[in-house]
Amino acid sequence: MLEGWLSLKDVPAEGREFSFETNENWQEFIAEFNLKFKILIPLKLDLTVLPQKKGFWLKGVIQGKVExxxxxxxxxxxxxxxxxxxxxxxxxxxxxxxxxxxxxxxIDSHYELNIFQLIWEQFLLSLPDKKLCQEECKGLCPKCGTNLNLASCNCEKTTGDPRLSIFRQLKLKSK
Structure with a gap:
């Protein structure tokens, strides 16, 4: 697992800010989890650590660019x-x-934070569920595979699930 420990030994009660810009070899972890993207610029994390009685309040921002x-x-x-x-x-x-x-x-009478694991988790959570090149992307034609953003095709357009096509011919009687 990904490890890089940050000592929280000298964090004052009012908290401390940390900044990280990492060139860590994230691609091996991306491959390990069979994810299909590439990190283009180093991930940047700005983190504030606030000690509390039963733990640490962590707040921050992560930013980067992926393909x-x-x-x-x-x-x-x-x-x-x-x-x-x-x-x-x-x-x-x-x-x-x-x-x-x-x-x-x-460890050694103080707490440490696994900063690389934090960066990795927050990075994965920051990625969109639906990854689109543009909001209006038309996708591929399901019949011929033409990229509909670049050209149109002459394939017959079907609407809905073909398994339910029998119901399109169903006529309901009104009372």
Whole structure:
């Protein structure tokens, strides 16, 4: 798993701000999870850590730029993102089986934050569910495969699910 530990030993009660710009080899983790995109510029994280009685309040912003294949037309698309986040990380998880999922560890009488894991998680959460080259992307023709953003085709247009086509001929009697 991805590890890079940040000591929280000297974080004052009013909190501390950290900035990271990482050129970490993220592509190997992208390949490990079989994700289909490429990070184009180093990921940048601005983070504020606020110590609390039972943990740490983490808030910040992550930004970067990725390239991926459009979900509709498969053309290369580039997206820039800037995503804000805010959450509480407990010093000790309530459930012992969740110990491995924590971003914190206690070592040498102080807490450390796994900053690389935090960056990776926030990066994945910042990516859009539907990756499009443009909002108006028309996609590919399902019959001939023509990119409908670049050209039109002469294929017969079908509407709806072909398995339900029998119902299109159904006539209902009105009372």
């Amino acid at each position: 991926f294949a459009c979900d509709r037309c498969l053309e290369p698309a580039i997206i820039s993102f800037k995503e804000y986040f805010e959450f509480f990380e407990e010093k000790e998880p309530a459930e012992p089986e969740n110990m491995g999922e924590s971003l914190l560890r206690f």
